[in-house]
Every structure is written in structure tokens, then in C-alpha cells.
Amino acid sequence: MKATPLTPVLRLSEIEKVYQTRDIETVALNRVNLTIYKGEFVSIMGPSGCGKSTLLSLMGLLDEPTSGTIEVNSRPVESYSDKELAGLRNLKIGFVFQSYHLINDLTVLDNVELPLLYRPGIGGKERRQRALEALDKVGLSARTGHFPSQLSGGQRQRVAIARALIGRPEIILADEPTGNLDSVMGEEIMALLLGLNQQEGTTIVMVTHDEQQARQTERLIRLFDGSQVG
Amino acid sequence: MIRHLFTLIWNRRRANFLLVTEILLAFVVLFAVGSLLVYNQQNYRSPLGFEYGQVWRVTIDPGSQPEAERTATLQQVVQRLQSIPGVQYLAYITSNTPFSGNSSNTDISRTKKEGASIGVNVYGMGDDMAKVLGLSIAQGRWFDKRDDAGTRPPILLSQDAQEALFPQQSAVGQLVYNNGGEYQVVGVVPNFRADGDLASPKPAIFRRMSLQDSSFAKLSSFVSGFRLLVRVQPGAGAALERQMNTEITAIGKGWKVGITPLSKQRAAQLKKVLTPIVAMVLSCVFLVVNVALGLFGVLWQTINQRRSEIGLRRAMGASAGAISGQVVGEILVVTTFGLVLGLGVAAQFPLLGVLGVSVGVYLTAMVLATGLIYALTAICALYPSRLAAGIHPAVALREE
Ligand SMILES: Nc1ncnc2c1ncn2[C@@H]1O[C@H](COP(=O)(O)OP(=O)(O)O)[C@@H](O)[C@H]1O
Numbered sequence: 001m002k003a004t005p006l007t008p009v010l011r012l013s014e015i016e017k018v019y020q021t022r023d024i025e026t027v028a029l030n031r032v033n034l035t036i037y038k039g040e041f042v043s044i045m046g047p048s049g050c051g052k053s054t055l056l057s058l059m060g061l062l063d064e065p066t067s068g069t070i071e072v073n074s075r076p077v078e079s080y081s082d083k084e085l086a087g088l089r090n091l092k093i094g095f096v097f098q099s100y101h102l103i104n105d106l107t108v109l110d111n112v113e114l115p116l117l118y119r120p121g122i123g124g125k126e127r128r129q130r131a132l133e134a135l136d137k138v139g140l141s142a143r144t145g146h147f148p149s150q151l152s153g154g155q156r157q158r159v160a161i162a163r164a165l166i167g168r169p170e171i172i173l174a175d176e177p178t179g180n181l182d183s184v185m186g187e188e189i190m191a192l193l194l195g196l197n198q199q200e201g202t203t204i205v206m207v208t209h210d211e212q213q214a215r216q217t218e219r220l221i222r223l224f225d226g227s228q229v230g
Numbered sequence: 231m232i233r234h235l236f237t238l239i240w241n242r243r244r245a246n247f248l249l250v251t252e253i254l255l256a257f258v259v260l261f262a263v264g265s266l267l268v269y270n271q272q273n274y275r276s277p278l279g280f281e282y283g284q285v286w287r288v289t290i291d292p293g294s295q296p297e298a299e300r301t302a303t304l305q306q307v308v309q310r311l312q313s314i315p316g317v318q319y320l321a322y323i324t325s326n327t328p329f330s331g332n333s334s335n336t337d338i339s340r341t342k343k344e345g346a347s348i349g350v351n352v353y354g355m356g357d358d359m360a361k362v363l364g365l366s367i368a369q370g371r372w373f374d375k376r377d378d379a380g381t382r383p384p385i386l387l388s389q390d391a392q393e394a395l396f397p398q399q400s401a402v403g404q405l406v407y408n409n410g411g412e413y414q415v416v417g418v419v420p421n422f423r424a425d426g427d428l429a430s431p432k433p434a435i436f437r438r439m440s441l442q443d444s445s446f447a448k449l450s451s452f453v454s455g456f457r458l459l460v461r462v463q464p465g466a467g468a469a470l471e472r473q474m475n476t477e478i479t480a481i482g483k484g485w486k487v488g489i490t491p492l493s494k495q496r497a498a499q500l501k502k503v504l505t506p507i508v509a510m511v512l513s514c515v516f517l518v519v520n521v522a523l524g525l526f527g528v529l530w531q532t533i534n535q536r537r538s539e540i541g542l543r544r545a546m547g548a549s550a551g552a553i554s555g556q557v558v559g560e561i562l563v564v565t566t567f568g569l570v571l572g573l574g575v576a577a578q579f580p581l582l583g584v585l586g587v588s589v590g591v592y593l594t595a596m597v598l599a600t601g602l603i604y605a606l607t608a609i610c611a612l613y614p615s616r617l618a619a620g621i622h623p624a625v626a627l628r629e630e
């Protein structure tokens with residue numbers, strides 16, 4: 001059930017990102033042009049510090065480029081207010097982080113529900129229902145009442161993926177999702193992401209250090225020192 | 231969202247325990263001081279029952295004059311004073327003059343036997359005192375010549391004494407008993423609060439002081455001297471005071487005279503009573519400021535510790551407004567926990583009725599303390615909440 005690969009979900013044109021600290025200027029991204037199409041599974045590789053997380057944060061509307069434009073569903077985002085951006089993040093994007101980023105004081109179920117808390121018009125019952133469905137997809141139905149500290153790294157990352165899924169986003173952005181996991185657990189997570197992409201048609205952009213994982217995706221983008229090299 | 235806040239706070243109950251305790255304590259202190267203030271304010275606002283303006287207290291110490299001669303001299307003095315143009319009315323009074331801090335207590339009852347008696351302030355007063363103090367008569371009449379012929383000594387009750395002794399019926403004409411003596415009620419005056427503006431209301435009875443009355447000697451026996459209250463003409467001042475002094479000592483050789491306006495005594499008494507209250511309020515303010523600073527510090531620190539959580543929430547689609555709302559919401563929920571506990575403690579006072587203060591006072595103090603604590607925590611949360619709202623969503627990717 002893959003969509004035609006020519007519907008753009010995200011388009012980045014001539015993106016430049018410069019971090020200005022007190023006395024140094026870091027050019028984290030330099031003239032990056034990139035379009036992500038619906039249903040794609042794209043991986044991003046590159047040495048540490050080359051701007052992968054920066055690129056992901058721009059795609060996730062967490063940050064603004066120094067210059068260039070980002071379009072979501074063919075709409076440029078710089079004109080949006082903070083509130084509208086928050087709405088876009090909530091509706092269109094699901095995030096998965098290297099170190100899971102679960103809230104330790106919330107149960108698995110409460111963690112997964114989090115994105116829907118910020119979406120108007122969804123009641124507690126529906127939230128619960130959808131959180132259970134998402135946890136079912138990642139195979140964690142039996143752990144809903146656990147706290148993150150009671151789970152293994154792979155399980156935690158699956159919770160994070162369930163949390164990224166619950167809002168039914170158009171695109172999932174994953175920043176080194178297997179970076180903290182051993183190879184067995186890493187493969188597990190990779191299998192899960194591949195399954196989502198192939199069975200549900202979820203668009204995925206993943207940063208990885210693992211060549212083997214990257215080979216399993218449709219498209220590979222290489223970054224070096226802030227610039228695209230492949 | 232509220233449920234989410236409750237879950238979060240409950241799961242972090244250990245961290246929130248101190249805050250709750252602090253709020254609970256602050257509330258209890260505010261409630262206690264608030265009750266005190268409300269109670270005093272209520273007393274202050276209820277009428278005194280008399281007019282103290284233009285009334286002077288005259289105290290006379292007859293010194294070494296033989297006791298047998300004193301009343302005759304006093305009679306002369308009173309006649310002389312009455313003839314002074316600046317003096318409007320004057321009357322004898324026992325030593326518990328208004329605002330003096332002296333009091334005289336007794337019990338009265340409706341039956342000869344001890345029993346359903348009530349504690350009252352007892353005043354001895356002369357026939358013109360109603361005019362001197364501008365007392366209004368609610369029922370019956372004040373003392374007058376008719377009482378010379380009465381079979382039983384006359385007595386007046388204050389309104390609250392009448393309500394306690396003769397609920398829903400007229401007291402005039404009834405008999406009351408005090409120390410085995412039998413008195414006839416001739417009238418009722420509104421509540422009389424000569425103990426002072428901030429003193430708790432207390433029922434009062436008034437006995438007649440007259441030189442013809444054999445009980446006069448007894449009434450004044452517990453004092454070393456005599457006391458008069460004098461209503462002077464408006465505007466009368468030092469000149470009249472000197473004149474009265476001269477006239478009195480001209481007749482009563484060797485008498486010592488003290489003249490003080492009641493308004494002055496009232497001011498002195500208020501100052502004395504208010505000093506400890508002000509001290510208490512100041513310490514309370516100090517405590518509250520401390521609590522506020524503590525709260526502020528804790529909130530600030532919490533925000534810094536939770537940067538990554540807040541960044542995450544931003545990444546998940548929380549707007550800046552939602553984040554600051556959450557911070558304020560959390561502290562308000564924690565505050566509510568503290569307040570619920572505090573209200574539980576505070577409710578014991580009216581429930582047990584330990585201090586004999588009306589429920590309204592406690593309720594008012596509860597409302598005030600609750601409002602103040604909410605306002606305080608909201609103010610303390612304001613800056614940290616803005617701090618939190620300013621946390622950039624990209625933090626989610628960096629701080630892990
Ligand atoms: N908030 C920031 N302030 C200043 N410099 C930053 C900031 N975030 C990232 N950088 C710099 O930008 C460059 C790219 O960082 P990043 O995107 O995190 O790289 P990667 O994820 O590929 O390791 C690095 O040199 C990094 O030091």
C-alpha cells in the first residue's frame with residue numbers, strides 16, 4: 001500500500017544553519033537541498049558533528065534555518081506562529097531519539113499518550129485506546145503499567161516508537177534510534193521501523209551510523225561537514 | 231491535562247512532599263493570624279455602645295481625709311463641678327471605666343440558686359451616666375429618682391445579657407440574682423464594650439451608684455478613690471481641665487485629681503493591644519516571604535532539571551503557552567494538595583469550637599488564607615513558567 005513516491009512530504013531548499021555562540025560561529029548545515037516523499041524510508045549518515053541532528057531538528061520544525069525554506073506539504077513554515085508550529089509538530093511529525101527520551105515518572109502508557117495530550121479534541125478514552133493500539137504494534141501490550149526504568153533499552157525504544165506512532169504522523173524522524181542498543185536489539189528496532197514503512201506506509205527519516213541498516217532503506221543521504229555528499 | 235498533571239505529581243510525590251508540607255505550614259500560620267485579624271477587625275467594627283468623645287475621666291484620691299467625711303465632700307465637689315458652664319453632665323462610675331483595662335466580673339442568674347448563670351462585666355454608674363456616655367435605652371429606662379423608693383435595687387442589662395438570660399422575652403420587671411442579692415431589671419441598653427475596641431464582646435450589667443444608696447459605699451469600697459465621667463462642651467480643653475482641678479482641690483483639701491479624656495485612653499489602649507498583633511503580623515509576613523522565596527527557588531531549579539522533559543514536550547507539539555500553563559498548573563495542583571490538608575487542620579477549630587470564636591471568623595480566615603496562598607504560588611510560578619516556555623524545542627535533541 002505504498003503511495004506514489006512523488007508526493008512530497010517535506011521539502012528543504014538551500015538550507016543553511018549557523019550556530020552563533022559568543023565568539024565562534026559554527027556552520028552546521030551548508031546549502032542543503034532535500035525532498036522527502038510520502039512513503040519513503042530515508043537514512044542519513046555522516047561522521048559525528050556533521051550536522052545530522054541539526055538537519056533532523058529542522059525537518060522536525062524544532063528549529064529554524066538561518067536561511068533557506070522548509071515546506072511541509074508544499075507550505076512554507078517560516079510564516080507560522082509558535083502555536084501553529086506546535087500544531088504542525090503535533091500533527092505531522094513523530095520523533096524518535098537516540099536515548100529514548102521517555103519521562104521516567106510516567107508509565108509506559110502515559111508516555112505513549114503524551115503527544116495526544118497536546119492535540120485538541122481527543123478525550124481520555126480515545127487517548128488510552130490509541131496508546132494501547134500503538135503499544136500493540138510495537139509488541140509491548142504487556143508492559144503498559146511499567147515505568148521506563150523497569151524496561152530494557154530495546155523495550156524503551158519501542159515505547160518511544162509507539163509514542164511517535166500514536167499521533168498518526170505523516171513522517172517519523174528518528175535520530176540514531178539504535179545508537180544506544182546492542183546489535184540484537186538494534187536489529188529488532190530496525191525491523192520494527194521497516195515493518196511500519198512497508199506495511200503502514202509511514203514515511204521515515206532515520207539518522208544512523210550503521211551501514212547495514214542504511215542499506216536496508218530506499219535512499220541514503222550522506223552528510224559531511226554540513227554539506228550533502230551523496 | 232488535569233489528569234496528566236495529577237499523575238505526574240502523584241508519581242513525583244516524594245519530590246513534591248516538601249512543597250506540600252511548606253504550603254500546609256504557611257497556610258496554617260496564615261489561617262491562625264488571619265483568624266486573629268478577622269476576629270479583631272470584627273470586634274473593632276462592632277459598636278462600642280457608648281460615645282467617648284468629649285468625655286473625661288476624673289479620678290479623685292481623697293488622700294488622708296477620714297473616710298467618714300469623704301462622701302459629704304464629694305457631694306459638694308459634684309455640685310460645684312455641675313455648676314461649671316463647660317460641664318454638661320457628670321456621673322459616678324466604678325473603677326472599670328472605659329478603655330482603662332480594669333474590669334470587674336461577676337455572675338448573674340435568673341434563679342436564686344446557682345445554676346444557669348452567665349459571666350458578666352459589672353459596672354456601677356450614677357443616674358446621669360446615660361447622658362454622659364450617650365447610652366441609648368433599648369427597653370425600659372435608665373436609673374432615676376424612682377429607684378430611691380424601690381424595694382429591690384435596680385439593675386440594667388446589656389442587650390447580650392438580656393438575650394442570654396431572657397431569650398425572646400422582655401427582661402424589664404424581671405428579677406435577677408447576683409451574689410445572693412436580688413435585683414429588679416429596669417432597662418436594657420445595647421451591647422456595652424467598655425473593655426475596648428478590640429476586646430471580645432461580653433455581656434454587662436449596670437448597678438446604680440448614688441450617694442443616697444447604702445450600697446454605694448460597698449460599690450466603691452474596692453477602690454482607693456472615686457471616679458467620675460464628665461461630658462464637657464465640645465471644644466473644651468486645657469482651660470476647663472485646670473478650672474475643674476482648681477475647683478475640686480479648693481473643696482477637697484489635700485485631694486489629688488487626675489483628668490484624662492477617654493479618647494486619649496482609647497488611643498493608648500489601642501496602641502498597647504495592637505503592638506503584639508503588629509509584631510505577629512510582621513513575623514507572619516517574614517515567614518510568608520520566606521516560603522515564597524523557597525517556592526520560587528524550588529520551581530526555578532525544577533525547571534532547569536526538567537529542560538529535557540520540556541524540550542521533549544515541545545517536540546511532541548506542546549506550544550509555549552501549554553508549557554507555561556503546565557508549570558503553573560502543576561504548582562497550583564501541589565498547592566491545592568497542601569491547602570486541602572491545611573483546610574482539614576483549620577476546620578478543626580470551628581468544628582471543636584475550642585476558642586469560642588464564631589464560625590464566620592474562621593471561614594473568612596480560611597478564604598483569605600487560601601486566596602493568599604494561591605496568589606503567592608501563582609506569582610512564584612510566573613517567572614519559572616516563562617523560563618520553561620522559553621525552552622527551545624530543539625533542546626530535545628541535544629540534552630539527553
Ligand atoms: N545549540 C548549538 N549551539 C552551537 N553549536 C551547535 C549546537 N548544536 C550543534 N552545534 C554544532 O553544530 C554541528 C553539528 O551538530 P549536530 O547536528 O549535532 O551533529 P551530529 O548530529 O551530526 O553529530 C556541531 O559542530 C555542533 O557542535
Ligand SMILES: [Mg+2]
Pocket residue numbers: 052053054175
Ligand atoms: Mg547527533
